[in-house]
Amino acid sequence: MLSRTVPRCAARPTALLRPLRPHGAPVRPARCSIDRSRRGYASEAAEKDLVIIGGGVAGYVAAIKAGQSGLSVACIEKRGMLGGTCLNVGCIPSKSLLNNSHLYHQILHDTKQRGIEVGEVKLNLEQMMKAKETSVSGLTKGIEFLFKKNNVEYIKGTGAFADEHTINVNLIDGGETSVKAKNIIIATGSEATPFPGMTIDEEKIITSTGAIALKQVPKKMVVIGGGIIGLEMGSVWSRLGAEVTVVEFLGQIGGPGMDAEIAKQAQKLLGKQGMKFKLNTKVKSGEESGEAFKINVEAAKGGKEEAIDADVVLVAIGRRPYTAGLGLENIGIETDDKGRLVIDQEYRTKLPHIRVIGDCTFGPMLAHKAEEEAVAAVEFITKNYGHVNYGAIPSVMYTHPEVAWVGQNEQEVKASGVKYKVGTFPFSANSRAKTNLDTEGMVKFIADAETDRILGIHIIGPNAGEMIAEGTLALEYGASTEDVGRTSHAHPTLSEAFKEAAMATYGKAIHY
Numbered sequence: 001m002l003s004r005t006v007p008r009c010a011a012r013p014t015a016l017l018r019p020l021r022p023h024g025a026p027v028r029p030a031r032c033s034i035d036r037s038r039r040g041y042a043s044e045a046a047e048k049d050l051v052i053i054g055g056g057v058a059g060y061v062a063a064i065k066a067g068q069s070g071l072s073v074a075c076i077e078k079r080g081m082l083g084g085t086c087l088n089v090g091c092i093p094s095k096s097l098l099n100n101s102h103l104y105h106q107i108l109h110d111t112k113q114r115g116i117e118v119g120e121v122k123l124n125l126e127q128m129m130k131a132k133e134t135s136v137s138g139l140t141k142g143i144e145f146l147f148k149k150n151n152v153e154y155i156k157g158t159g160a161f162a163d164e165h166t167i168n169v170n171l172i173d174g175g176e177t178s179v180k181a182k183n184i185i186i187a188t189g190s191e192a193t194p195f196p197g198m199t200i201d202e203e204k205i206i207t208s209t210g211a212i213a214l215k216q217v218p219k220k221m222v223v224i225g226g227g228i229i230g231l232e233m234g235s236v237w238s239r240l241g242a243e244v245t246v247v248e249f250l251g252q253i254g255g256p257g258m259d260a261e262i263a264k265q266a267q268k269l270l271g272k273q274g275m276k277f278k279l280n281t282k283v284k285s286g287e288e289s290g291e292a293f294k295i296n297v298e299a300a301k302g303g304k305e306e307a308i309d310a311d312v313v314l315v316a317i318g319r320r321p322y323t324a325g326l327g328l329e330n331i332g333i334e335t336d337d338k339g340r341l342v343i344d345q346e347y348r349t350k351l352p353h354i355r356v357i358g359d360c361t362f363g364p365m366l367a368h369k370a371e372e373e374a375v376a377a378v379e380f381i382t383k384n385y386g387h388v389n390y391g392a393i394p395s396v397m398y399t400h401p402e403v404a405w406v407g408q409n410e411q412e413v414k415a416s417g418v419k420y421k422v423g424t425f426p427f428s429a430n431s432r433a434k435t436n437l438d439t440e441g442m443v444k445f446i447a448d449a450e451t452d453r454i455l456g457i458h459i460i461g462p463n464a465g466e467m468i469a470e471g472t473l474a475l476e477y478g479a480s481t482e483d484v485g486r487t488s489h490a491h492p493t494l495s496e497a498f499k500e501a502a503m504a505t506y507g508k509a510i511h512y
Ligand SMILES: Cc1cc2nc3c(=O)[nH]c(=O)nc-3n(C[C@H](O)[C@H](O)[C@H](O)COP(=O)(O)OP(=O)(O)OC[C@H]3O[C@@H](n4cnc5c(N)ncnc54)[C@H](O)[C@@H]3O)c2cc1C
Pocket: 053, 054, 055, 056, 057, 058, 059, 076, 077, 078, 079, 083, 084, 085, 086, 087, 089, 090, 091, 092, 094, 157, 158, 159, 160, 187, 188, 189, 190, 208, 209, 229, 322, 324, 325, 326, 357, 358, 359, 360, 365, 366, 367, 368, 369, 370
């Protein structure tokens, strides 16, 4: 078995670590910026140890962590609700709709064989949306409670830099205030990238924000972009009855992070559920045609043109960092060519007391990545060290079956030139999946051919999003596939497929 020889510290130099520091930028020595950046103000009492702009996952987690660490902290949020994109218009509402639309679809199509006979099944979309809103409001209010519990001052308004230590806030309830801080964290998140030539109205031409709030099921929906958000939302509306066509510029769905073999399976399974795909295809333009649209597409490399009818068009071509109105010009901080705020390994901008975390800087735009950075950034302020392993951040697509992965995919490992081996195990050979009549998909391990160290784990199948936690832990601890294969997994569980795929990588699976 591999032993873990690498200390768990911020600057762990593994090949998997994605450097935060822009290429060539100098590494600044670690320092405790509370003391260094301390300045004298007329109203010193009002100065906070830390002020955070943005109350999304990155911002609110940083605020709670700071409160727990004894810092005087304020968090400025302009939405009027805490939780940012994730809780209000992202992860949570989309998963509520994914869960309930799956249930609806299952009741419609997958009960008879289980010995359950149901009468007329009707969709009450308004109620489904209410259920979503109940989850959202419960969670956002929960964060307000946690703010109080941890002595975080919550300022409802839009923050903008007046100078390097002062933030002016345009309050939601009217009026203005300003707050001074020794340390500042920018956590202003991201927004949907618009599609040139299409004006978003969130009713007919929508982003994910419109897609979680449609008032009726569209007859025909075109999804521009076959990444995770497009596929999740397309999946919701397809289950509820829409004819969904996904147009994707690349040759695979799921984005470049998804393992190509898994992406192919995912496409096949989503196709079986009714979704249509046009890969290697680019959208050229859209025109209104009465109440509906014609979306003109052509082969990505040029060639045959075609028009697809749609009554709703979902633009899901990615997200971009959001820093508008922050007054960055007042403090001389700029963004890079992708709109990201540039930082070093300790999340510091060129003004070391101003740090940046979450979607508005480098790395994958994921809530749990934002959370990790939030804790680490506060620890850099309070303790001078923090830890995020960018090589072990899991990704999940919450369709059915789910797709989840962590580490490198096979295309990446191949391109790196490392000698590797692959082991797989299908859910069709797993006793629990068979019991549940839910056997589509597989678990795939990729490991270093010489050391057996795990390089990547890819799952398509039921509960993949929960199961990937074990893979993430294995990767974090530098485990080998033998480590996983020799670990007892409860029977009968889906996770036995995980163990058997590991066994298949260093030896042989038992049940396949
Ligand atoms: C449809 C959808 C589904 C998603 N599903 C998942 C998922 O399943 N899992 C996952 O990990 N990630 C998911 N994501 C991504 C996830 O939502 C983001 O990665 C996460 O929200 C990033 O957190 P953040 O705090 O950096 O930014 P945000 O959540 O965007 O928060 C930033 C906050 O800052 C506020 N703000 C901005 N400027 C100012 C200002 N000047 N003053 C005051 N406040 C300001 C904004 O109002 C916002 O509330 C999803 C995203 C979408 C759109």
